[in-house]
Amino acid sequence: MPYYFVNANAQPGGEHEVHEKHGCPYAAKPENQIDLGFFITCIGAMQAAAGMFDKVDGCARCCAACHRK
16 A cells, blocks of 8 residues: 655645655655655545645656646
């Protein structure tokens, strides 16, 4: 089961990206990662991140199923 985090720094469009913790080449620096925890899919991680930020999006590389923009 993958472990997810959300980037504390927003993208230019205001979205905070959700990533899998291990193996994503586009992961944020560790100091900018807010841990979300283990989820079966990125959908649960996106819901957790949406509780912290108004605009969230999945990383196109490691969370393609949740990537919207």
